[in-house]
Amino acid sequence: MTSPVIHRVATLDLAVRPVVWPFAEERRAEIEAHFAEKQRERPKIWNGRVLLGRDAVFTDGHLAATYFETDFASFLAWRDWGFPDPAVFNGFGMGALRASDGAFVLGEMSHHTVNAGRIYFPSGTPDLDDVRDGALDIPGSVIREIAEETGLFPANYAAEADWHCVVSGRAIAMIQILNLDLPGETVRARIEANLAEQHEPELSAIHLVRGMDDLAPTMPRFVTAFIAQQFASR
Template sequence: MPARAHNGLRVVALRRVEAVLEREPWAWARENHARIAANWDRRIREKPALFNGIVLICVSRAVEDGVLAVRLREADYASFLAMHDFGFPEPGVGNCFGVAALRSGDGAYLLGEMGAHTANGGKVYFPGGSLDRNDVRPDDSVDIAGSVERELLEETGLGPDTVTFDAGWTGVLDGPRIALLREARSDLPAEVMKARIDAFLAREAEPELSGIRIVRGRADIDIDTMPAYIVAFLESRL
């Protein structure tokens, strides 16, 4: 699949993703500590369940011959949220994350609606999440594929007994955001997969997802709740 534009976003087929953690501190976060703290106070009042853990931000990226190379640095979640809330104020710095594009045996995509207690409550996404220290290998390379597999299992209960991941990636480049989608295919029909995930969510004390949506065609794409990168990916597939 060649690179294609969808409402200003680039959808790019990738053979490989090479991600490396840089150990240098993020100067912008230190210089804007007071603004970040005030923003976090506002956020935590709105969503008391938020946790200020360590995540990874993207400080550089390059795509060449189907290979995406990204360099990442550590940041606390408060700084990460402030970066988003302030409109990505530092040139060249943004968010790179992996996503499981969950697809059923009858060709539908399954997405989750985020729970009200999460930072993006009510939004509809594929399973995925921010990269963090758990994804960093001893040599400082970052295991984005492992992150996607872990997030899928944590959010839906689906593991390697149910899904098989494609080898390549689809990158959706949206300004400072880079969504890396890898199709996770199952032989099960969409309704059976939804029932399994619903049962898993019912057993969880505080599930990240509040429900599952099935997308079989373009009529099922909801631009009001689905982020632009999700819409661009689905439009490139359906």
């Protein structure tokens, strides 16, 4: 398995276009059976519409790619079966919340989600609500996911201009650092209070990462690679 590669970019050009995905068409019956099995395991998941990418190109601080619409069942099967179409990637935005004392703030996914137990920054698979004027609005997606998962809003943090695009296998995590004017423990307590008010929160726990010893096996490689780079640059 190759190590993640990190590109620091200033601009994202992510056009959304109609594309027929042969994988989703040709393996429809298998995909539906797979999703039905996953729903039996976690009844809360639903087969909404999501966006996947292809043709990613990094040039001179710029990322360009094409996104297309598909159903969540096809995305899940493609992911679970080892990414049988290598031309496609899962590209999503993440908000790397960083407290005033340097701690990164991550969430652990709840048991009812498809990524139960995984620990990472607030994020989500892009969907049609993230499309603006024919393009995927990753900054808007990050704002939405941060608000939904943590109860924090743009007034609570200062977003850095650049994006750290971590390419790991068939995933591209577009990570933006969001600086908070509060120490880590205070941020954790605030988010936990917000989660306690939700009927069925997406997050089950909040984790603070202050150094490499705080990394866990349940953190994806694109998250640990990004954090390692950040600590190495201090």
